[in-house]
Amino acid sequence: MDDFYRKLADILDVPEVKPAAVLGDFTEWDSLSVLSVIAMLDSDYGINLHATELWEFKTAQDLYDRVVERSGKRS
Amino acid sequence: MAQPETLYTLITGASSGIGEAIAARLSQERRLILHGRDTGRLQAAQARCAGPERHLLWQYDLRDVAGIAPSLGAFIGERGIGVECVVHSAAVLKILPVRMVDHKALDEVLKVNFISAAEIVSLLVKKRVNQQHLQAVVFISSIASRFGAPGFSMYSASKGALDSFMRTIAVELAPRVRVNSILPGGISTRMTSGLLADPKVAAKFERDYPLGLGNPEDIVNAVEFLTSDRARWITGQELIVDGGRTANISI
Amino acid sequence: MKGDTASPMEMPDRRILVTGAASGIGRSTAVLLSRLGAKVACADIDQAGIDETMGLLQGPGHTPWQFDFKNIHAVGDWLAALAGSFGALHGFVHAAGIPAPVPLKALSIEKWREVFLVNTEAALALAKAFPGRRVYAGESGSIVFISSVMAQVGSPAAIAYSLSKAALDGVMRSLALEFAPRKIRVNCVAPGFVRTPMFQRVERLWTEEQRARVEALHPLGLGQPEDVANAVAFLLADSARWITGSVLVVDGGYTAQ
Numbered sequence: 001m002d003d004f005y006r007k008l009a010d011i012l013d014v015p016e017v018k019p020a021a022v023l024g025d026f027t028e029w030d031s032l033s034v035l036s037v038i039a040m041l042d043s044d045y046g047i048n049l050h051a052t053e054l055w056e057f058k059t060a061q062d063l064y065d066r067v068v069e070r071s072g073k074r075s
Numbered sequence: 076m077a078q079p080e081t082l083y084t085l086i087t088g089a090s091s092g093i094g095e096a097i098a099a100r101l102s103q104e105r106r107l108i109l110h111g112r113d114t115g116r117l118q119a120a121q122a123r124c125a126g127p128e129r130h131l132l133w134q135y136d137l138r139d140v141a142g143i144a145p146s147l148g149a150f151i152g153e154r155g156i157g158v159e160c161v162v163h164s165a166a167v168l169k170i171l172p173v174r175m176v177d178h179k180a181l182d183e184v185l186k187v188n189f190i191s192a193a194e195i196v197s198l199l200v201k202k203r204v205n206q207q208h209l210q211a212v213v214f215i216s217s218i219a220s221r222f223g224a225p226g227f228s229m230y231s232a233s234k235g236a237l238d239s240f241m242r243t244i245a246v247e248l249a250p251r252v253r254v255n256s257i258l259p260g261g262i263s264t265r266m267t268s269g270l271l272a273d274p275k276v277a278a279k280f281e282r283d284y285p286l287g288l289g290n291p292e293d294i295v296n297a298v299e300f301l302t303s304d305r306a307r308w309i310t311g312q313e314l315i316v317d318g319g320r321t322a323n324i325s326i
Numbered sequence: 327m328k329g330d331t332a333s334p335m336e337m338p339d340r341r342i343l344v345t346g347a348a349s350g351i352g353r354s355t356a357v358l359l360s361r362l363g364a365k366v367a368c369a370d371i372d373q374a375g376i377d378e379t380m381g382l383l384q385g386p387g388h389t390p391w392q393f394d395f396k397n398i399h400a401v402g403d404w405l406a407a408l409a410g411s412f413g414a415l416h417g418f419v420h421a422a423g424i425p426a427p428v429p430l431k432a433l434s435i436e437k438w439r440e441v442f443l444v445n446t447e448a449a450l451a452l453a454k455a456f457p458g459r460r461v462y463a464g465e466s467g468s469i470v471f472i473s474s475v476m477a478q479v480g481s482p483a484a485i486a487y488s489l490s491k492a493a494l495d496g497v498m499r500s501l502a503l504e505f506a507p508r509k510i511r512v513n514c515v516a517p518g519f520v521r522t523p524m525f526q527r528v529e530r531l532w533t534e535e536q537r538a539r540v541e542a543l544h545p546l547g548l549g550q551p552e553d554v555a556n557a558v559a560f561l562l563a564d565s566a567r568w569i570t571g572s573v574l575v576v577d578g579g580y581t582a583q
Contacts, residue, residue, distance in 0.1 A: 013174055028172075031276055032226045035170045038269065051273035246583040249545030285506030286568055293568035296334050300560045305335075308546055308553035311582025315572045319506055322499040322571025 004064055007044070011036045019061035037063075045071045080157040082208055083108045083131065084302070085199075087191070088165030090116035092264030093215060096291035097162055097298050099123050102130060108150075108158070110165065112136050131156075137165055137191035138183055144198045157208035158199050160302050163192040163237075164215040168266050170226040181229050188233035193240060200248065209252050211302045214241050215294065216256040218317050234258075238313055245311035253310040257297050260317025262289045286318035293318075334565035338363040341413050341463065342562060343405075345395065345448070346422030348375025350522030351472055353382070354551035355419055355558045360384040362559055367412050369393050370422065395422055395448035396440065402455040414463035417562050418456065420449040421472040426486040427528045438486040445490035446497070453501055457508055467510035468562045471498055472554070475518045475577050491516075495573055502571035511570035515557045518577025520549040545579030 009017045012028045023029050034054050041047050047070040057063040083106045088094035090111030098109055102124035109124075110133045111117040117132045124130055133150050137143065151158060167187045169180055192214060199205045219227045220234035238256050245254040261280050263271060271277050271288075280288055297316050300306055315321060332338075342359055346352030348370035356366045360383040368376045368383075369391045376390045389412050393404055409415055423445045426437055449471050456462055456469065476484050477491035495514050502512040519525060519540060529537060541548055557576045560566055575581055 011175070013172075031273055032170070032172050034273065035226065035269065036172065036175060039169075039171070051269075051276075055273075055275075242582050245579055246545055249579050250547065253546070285503055286509075286511070286570055289568040296565040296567075297569075300335075300556075300565060305556035305560070308549040308578045309557070309574075309576050310546055310579040312575050314574060316566075316569050317572075318568045319502050319511075319570040322502050325503055 004067065005060060007040055008037070008060060008063075011040065017060050019059065019064065021060045023057055023060060023063070041067060047071045080155060080206075080208070081106060082157045082159040083151075084160040084162065085133075085158050085195070086110060086162045086164060087137065087195070088163075088215075090120045092164075092266050093259070093262065093291045093294050094162075094164035095120045095123065096295045097164060098130075099125075100295045100299055101162075101302070102126065105160070106130060108133050110135060137187045140186050140190050140194055143191055143194040147195060147198055148204055151205065158205055159208045160211045160213075161195060161199065161209070162213045162215070162298055162302070163195065165191065166215065166217075166233075166266065168230055168270070170270065171229065172226055173228055176228055181232075184229045184233050185236070188230070189236040189240065192237060196244060196254075200252070207251060212241075212244075212252060212254040213298055213301050214238070214254075214256040215298075216241075216258045216313065218258045218260050218315060218321050220256075220258055220313070222321055241313075242311050249310060253301075253306070255301050255306075255309060255311070256313045257294060257301065258313050258315045258317065259294050260284065260289060260315075260320040262291060262294065264291060283323060284318045284320050285323055289316070289318055335559055335563045336362050337416075337559075337563050340364045340416040340562075341367070343367040343369060343391075343408065343415055343418035343452075345369045345393075345418070345420050345452070346472070347379050348372040349379075350421070350524055351517065351520065351551045351554045351558075352419070352421035353379045354555040355421060356388075357382050357384070358552065358555040358559050359562070360388060362563070364562075365389075365413070367391050367408055367415075369408075371395070395444050398443060398447055398451050401448065401451035402458075405452060405455040406458065406460045409461040415456070415461055416463050416466070417468040417470070418452055419470045419472065419558055419562065420452060421558075422448060423472065423490070423524070425524055425528055427483045427531055428486070429483045430485045433485055438489060441486040442490045442493070445487070446493045449494060450497060450501075453505075453512070457505065457510060462508075462510070465509065466564075466567070467505075467508070468566070469501070469505075469510060469512045470558050470561050471512075471514045472558070473498075473514040473516040473573060475516050475575060475581050477516060477573075478575075479581055498573075499571050506570060511561075511566065513561045513566070513569060513571070514573045515554060515561065516573050516575045516577070517554045518544060518549060518575075518580040520551055520554055522551055543580055543583070544577070545583065547578055549576065549578050 085108040087110040089098045089109035107130040217234045219231040344356045347356045347368035365387040371394045373392045473494045474491040476488045
């Protein structure tokens with residue numbers, strides 16, 4: 001679980017991301033970061049999410065839950 | 076007395092997007108060597124060409140730059156053929172913010188987009204490999220070569236390298252070989268589908284492109300022109316084909 | 327399959343105005359366009375030259391229209407009259423132009439203004455009148471200005487010419503943006519040193535050594551008017567339907583080194 005949030009923190013260029021954090025509140029949550037997340041989910045979790053789906057998530061936890069649901073992994 | 080060799084046009088990245096469309100058009104008048112990474116997709120591209128049986132398939136992963144010369148050299152040597160024209164359309168698009176760029180990511184982008192092209196041209200201007208058959212080279216570059224866009228640093232660098240290389244070899248190899256680049260703007264293909272799937276990005280494209288987004292045929296027309304005799308006096312040039320995007324600074 | 331699709335450079339029954347059609351690049355362009363199926367209106371100050379060009383065109387339906395482009399205020403009405411008689415236009419090529427191979431200290435204000443008038447302002451006046459209902463055929467249009475590598479590189483005694491051509495490149499871009507909503511594309515072709523009567527007038531002023539040096543600076547040697555005509559036709563036709571706001575340099579590699 002830590003691993004996912006750590007990777008997300010790297011992409012968003014912040015020291016840490018808490019599950020309850022609202023994605024839209026991060027200054028770096030933009031088209032570029034969305035693409036980086038898509039690439040990370042593809043290479044590290046083997047799942048393909050579309051940009052439109054990513055824009056719909058409110059918190060980091062929401063995103064994480066979808067990742068778990070689609071990949072069956074907990075990390 | 077040796078038989079005169081049959082001459083082919085090599086298209087890298089021929090199994091998708093722009094490369095496939097180029098293959099379909101050039102197959103009408105030329106014999107092609109279709110290059111790609113995936114044999115299945117290559118065969119599908121071949122089936123879409125005019126006179127499919129006239130063309131050859133060279134399956135190869137361009138990330139393995141050390142093996143390009145041996146593989147392509149053997150391919151044409153074994154068949155006793157020559158290559159008169161190369162269209163380098165193979166490319167990878169990796170979009171990353173600068174803070175996530177590293178040499179590993181750069182490695183792949185530079186290898187496929189630029190180094191492979193240098194290896195191929197170098198091989199095909201060696202007399203013992205290809206006599207002096209090579210006459211025309213076209214690199215599919217990108218407007219990203221000249222203009223910056225967030226996330227495109229690696230892609231831009233690789234295309235910039237390609238265009239600089241193009242300009243020098245055009246001067247060096249003249250008058251026998253003409254070398255030019257085409258710089259497409261945003262075109263809807265498999266490579267760009269991820270980028271364009273984002274509605275915010277798609278909306279920006281609509282606004283920024285005076286003539287709207289392009290399709291592969293627009294690039295094909297430019298390739299056909301530059302590789303033809305009609306362009307016999309054009310070399311060392313970057314031809315921008317982008318629906319007016321880079322001329323645009325309208326608010 | 328071969329033969330199934332016409333080349334995208336074919337322009338069956340497109341009506342195109344070519345200025346400067348009496349000689350050199352303008353003539354070569356008019357001839358090529360006629361071979362690609364277009365109907366050409368040939369304009370130039372030189373009536374005899376136009377007549378000679380008309381004799382070289384392939385097929386019927388072409389028309390001569392003599393005009394002095396220094397007559398800039400009359401361009402709009404002239405173009406409307408031409409379109410009224412010939413038919414609505416799908417594009418035009420401004421190949422009319424004059425050189426002034428004179429160093430600045432010998433170049434009068436009147437002379438450089440004259441060069442600018444014919445080379446640049448006439449093009450702009452034609453562009454201004456082109457989108458009008460009386461002139462433009464409507465569905466898609468293409469305008470090509472013959473610019474020059476002298477817009478991008480410099481040389482002594484090319485002051486007036488460089489001025490006029492650099493301005494063409496600049497105005498072309500904004501025109502491309504302004505005309506895009508009406509599906510009119512605007513581009514420049516920038517030739518290097520091409521064997522035309524205009525070039526010969528300039529070449530006569532050089533020494534043998536200078537001539538040899540210029541030739542040596544061209545990786546592919548000096549060019550023929552046909553080489554430029556091919557690039558113009560490429561940009562005029564549907565082969566370039568997604569190209570606008572660009573400069574296509576046709577110079578045998580001169581500016582690449």
